Amino acid sequence: MKKTLSIKDIALEAGVSITTVSFILNGKAKEKAISDFVTKKVEKIIEDSGYKPNQLARSLRTGNSNIIGLIVEDISNPFFAAIAKMIEYKAYKKGYKIIYSSTENEVAKAQDLINMFKSRKVDAYIISPIKGIEDDIKALINDHKTVVLFDRDLAGLNIDYVGVDHFKASCDATLALVEGGRKNIALVTIDLDVKQITDRQAGYREVLEKHKLFKEELILKIPFSQSEAETEQQMKELFSQNKVDAVLFATNYLAISGLMVLRTLAVKRDKDFEVIAYDDHIVFELLTPQVSAVQQPLEAIADKIIDLVLSRLSTKEKKLPQQVIFPAKLILRKNT
Amino acid sequence: MKKTLSIKDIALEAGVSITTVSFILNGKAKEKAISDFVTKKVEKIIEDSGYKPNQLARSLRTGNSNIIGLIVEDISNPFFAAIAKMIEYKAYKKGYKIIYSSTENEVAKAQDLINMFKSRKVDAYIISPIKGIEDDIKALINDHKTVVLFDRDLAGLNIDYVGVDHFKASCDATLALVEGGRKNIALVTIDLDVKQITDRQAGYREVLEKHKLFKEELILKIPFSQSEAETEQQMKELFSQNKVDAVLFATNYLAISGLMVLRTLAVKRDKDFEVIAYDDHIVFELLTPQVSAVQQPLEAIADKIIDLVLSRLSTKEKKLPQQVIFPAKLILRKNT
DNA sequence: CTGAAAGCGCTTACAG
DNA sequence: CTGAAAGCGCTTACAG
Structure with missing residues (x-):
């Protein structure tokens, strides 16, 4: 050989x-x-x-790699998978490869990944960050690395960010329920202190308080890594121990679990019970009746991210950080 | 700085x-x-x-990288996303990182990815292969690299492979429909010449021919990269121009498109019309009535893959290639 | 129009 | 118990 x-x-x-x-x-x-x-x-x-x-030797010598590191919470989440796929597609055409990895919401793993990417000399970082890695990201910036955050913003970091106005989206969704005549609107959310989640909670709260409909007991915060069974149990309690005539789910997978629970409880989603889910999903169109959803503009987000990265990479001069916030779209599905 | x-x-x-x-x-x-x-x-x-x-320098010197390259068809496909996530989790605990990338069923991109991984000196390759890259894989083997194939086998390559008995699974599914009294069983599949797809077609055909129920016109082969709209149009024609009382979908996304079509056509899935989908999906449990599905043992597959890789990596001596074939599980959902 | 040599940041056989 | 030096495979400033 x-x-x-x-x-x-x-x-x-x-x-x-x-x-x-x-x-x-x-x-x-x-x-x-x-x-x-x-x-x-x-x-x-x-x-x-x-x-x-040998690209290793080349990278060692030149200090760059034509590789972009992508760090997300969980690559098997359809939202991230879709974004990753689009980013990969565009990057590939420009001669860049993408390496992705999931943090699972663990600070230590996120730091590990950043270190791995650093020691492999990736040219740029695309990160859906979690609290606790602010310093690591600052270190990258100080090192003059190209970093673009997305999905979640991190307070106190003035860098490129691509996101969605979750507060507004949540207000819109809640308002649609209020205008539909709902009086007991529950929120099922995740117990995670990240801006893109807390914003959704804040929007829900603001609208309901304004309409004097806010009820603390109708908020259910699900711990991040608990079992599916426990989650369903808690939802069951929420729906059976309270009068509820609408529910806003703050994430996709919560909505799916929730719909499963409603199915088991034989709750009819009709003119007396409405559901809005955060992040659209193919399931929602298939169900009868269909489920309304807040839709993030995936392609626009992916495009903007990769555009930012490539433009940062191609120019030496520092440009001002850009904060790009897209509106989400509320898709009301009233048909049956 | x-x-x-x-x-x-x-x-x-x-x-x-x-x-x-x-x-x-x-x-x-x-x-x-x-x-x-x-x-x-x-x-x-x-x-x-x-x-x-600096890992680059270390790798250049030692010739290995503690990185495993994972090549799949499409990381945003839930099947691959789930496998990737599990493999990543296990590999991470052993100190290995995973880099994944999607081929989109393009030979050139697949070869490109292999070359990229090669020039980055990944320690092992986990590949869901497509026809046309046999030689590239052979070259890796000749180079004494650790390679494990999964999902799809490639004829003529005698190497580690982890898969599922799709022929058997397809027979089981078709037989279940026949035994349910269906006489006009359609197959909606993808027009791709890969073993894991052709096996499904063969199983369907064999059972129907045995029961004298095979009808060529009830097979619809969807081109791989055509638009969603065209796909739905073709399915519409299939269902409206033929008498059909059951349908077996060969992939997940085809099943979802198909269910959407059936919904539009107001075809009731009841005792006179049955659907079985290949690869289970959370949607199928949510629908009323629920949809039966062929379930691949994801965790077992992921475990076996990573076990094989790690064991190959830890021993010098060549062991005989292993071909591990798991049975799939037919989940019949007859409830409403 | 082309080449010798330094250097990127490590590891390791060898020597003491 | 520790170090000088070669070498992994490239790129590039410098020299001719």
Whole structure:
């Protein structure tokens, strides 16, 4: 078995120096005035031998890698999976590869991932951050790394951020329920102190207080990593121990669990009981009646993220950080 | 702003050689008989400075990376997302990181990804392969790399593979429909020449032919990358131009599109019309009536994959390739 | 038009 | 108990 080829082997075979091979490899043949004859010859040898430069060595030398690190909460969450896929697609066309990884909402794992990306010299970081990694992100910034946050903002960091106005979206959703004549609107949310969640809670609260409909006992905060069964049990209690005629679910998976519970309890979703879910999902269109949802503009978010990253990467000069906030869309599905 | 620390800086500050620092870094202090005093001192400096070794340099030197490359068709497909998440979780605990990427069923992209992983010196490859990359995989094997295939097998390659008996699963599903008294059982599948899909078609066909119920016109093969709208249109035609009393969907997303179509056509899924979907999905439990599905043992698959990889990685000696085939589980949901 | 040499940050065989 | 030096495979400033 032949060992991996190196630039030295190519140079040897072509009878030129490795410098020359390197120039040709990097498309600098013209610039460096390598003769056409030599260029062709070397290119042929490279082609025939199937030689691929060792990117590790290249990165070690140049300090960059054409790799963008993407850190999300959970890649199996459809929201992140969709964003990741679109980002990957666009980045790929520009010659960048994406490495993604999930934090599972653990600070230690998030820090670990940042360190791993750092020690692998990724060119840029796209991070859906969690509280507790502010300092790590600051360190990246101080290091002049390209960092774009998304989904969740982190207080006190003045850097590129792409997000959605969750407060407004939540107000809209709650208001739609109020205007539909609901008096006992529950909120099922996750017990996580991240802005994109607390904003949703705040919007719900603000609208209900304004309409004198706010009831503390109708808020259910589900601990992040508890079992599915416990979650369903708590929802069951919420729905059976209180008079509830509408519910706003703050996340996708909570909505799905919740719908399952409502199904078990044989609660009819009709003109007397309405549901709005946060983050749209294909299921919601399939159910009868369909389920209303707050839809985040996935493609716009992904586009903006990758645009920001690529533009930061291509210019030396520091531009001011951009905070891009998209509106979410409330999809009311009143048909049956 | 201070530049990144290197081992040299640590050695300088500690007043020892970089050799000594390297030994300590790699836990060889005892083995190399470095004095306790020096060890403690160096460790303290490392700790205080926040120094992290450059993995690129380490990999360049040692030839391995503690990174496992995972190549799937589409990371936003729930099946792959779930597998990826589980593999990542287990690998992480063993000190391995996972990089994943999607091929989108394009041979060129798949080859590109393999090359990228190769040039980054990943320690192992986990691949859900597509036809056309046999040679690339062979090259990896010849290079003594650890490669584990899953989901889809590739003819002519005798290497580690973890999969599911799709032929059997498809037979079971079709048989369940036949035994339920269905006479006109349609198959909606994807027009892809990969074993895990063709096996499903073969199982369907075999059972129907045996029962003299096979009808060519009830098979609909959807081109892989056509628009959602076209797909739905074709399904509409299938259902309206033929007498159909049951349908087997060969993939998850086809089933979801199909259910949407059936909903539009106001086809009632009742004792006169039955659906079985391939790959289970949370939606199927939420619908009324619920939808039967073929369930792949995700966790068992993920476990086996990562076990194989880790065991290959930890032993020098070549073991015989393992072909692990799990049975799928038919979940009949007859309740309403 | 082309090459010798330094250096990126590590690891490790060898020497003392 | 510890260090000098070679080398992993590249890129690039400098020299001719």
